[in-house]
Amino acid sequence: MSSITVSSGDTHSPKTNIHWTDKLDSELFKLKEEGLRWALIAKRLPKTEIACRKRYSRLKKKMQGAKTVKKEIQPKWSTITENRLKELVKLDIRAKKIINWEIIAENFPCRDGDDCMEKYLLLKG
Numbered sequence: 001m002s003s004i005t006v007s008s009g010d011t012h013s014p015k016t017n018i019h020w021t022d023k024l025d026s027e028l029f030k031l032k033e034e035g036l037r038w039a040l041i042a043k044r045l046p047k048t049e050i051a052c053r054k055r056y057s058r059l060k061k062k063m064q065g066a067k068t069v070k071k072e073i074q075p076k077w078s079t080i081t082e083n084r085l086k087e088l089v090k091l092d093i094r095a096k097k098i099i100n101w102e103i104i105a106e107n108f109p110c111r112d113g114d115d116c117m118e119k120y121l122l123l124k125g
Contacts, residue, residue: 001122010042010075013039018046020047020055022045024092025059026074026075027044027045027075028041028045028052028055028056028059029036029056029059029074029075029109029110030075030076030078030081031044032056032109033044033075033078033081033093033109033110033111034078034080034081034109036085038052038053043073056109058110059109059110063110074089074111074115075110077119081108082119082123084108085104085108085116085119085123086120086121087109088104089104089120092104099117101113101114101117102117102118108111
């Protein structure tokens with residue numbers, strides 16, 4: 001009897017039997033927002049690389065039509081994302097003297113311009 005090898009890293013492991021929860025969705029967005037690649041995200045979640053990528057894509061499409069993101073899904077700001085926000089604002093100010101919050105929000109998967117502006121103002125103190 002020969003074994004079947006599945007390419008693309010998606011195997012039938014116990015990881016694939018765990019249902020997505022709001023907590024897993026939040027962690028998925030947090031890790032992606034931090035700039036991690038799918039392989040690293042899959043290592044941190046009980047899901048395969050392909051499952052993470054597909055779930056992220058599906059949720060992202062749903063959110064594009066919605067004005068607000070469910071608070072359970074929206075991840076908390078991490079130190080990494082806070083620092084990234086500050087750096088992007090600095091670059092935007094240097095380039096244009098005006099902060100375009102919608103452009104900055106494009107760097108954060110489940111944030112809009114208002115989220116970024118409010119967080120920046122809190123960080124700025």
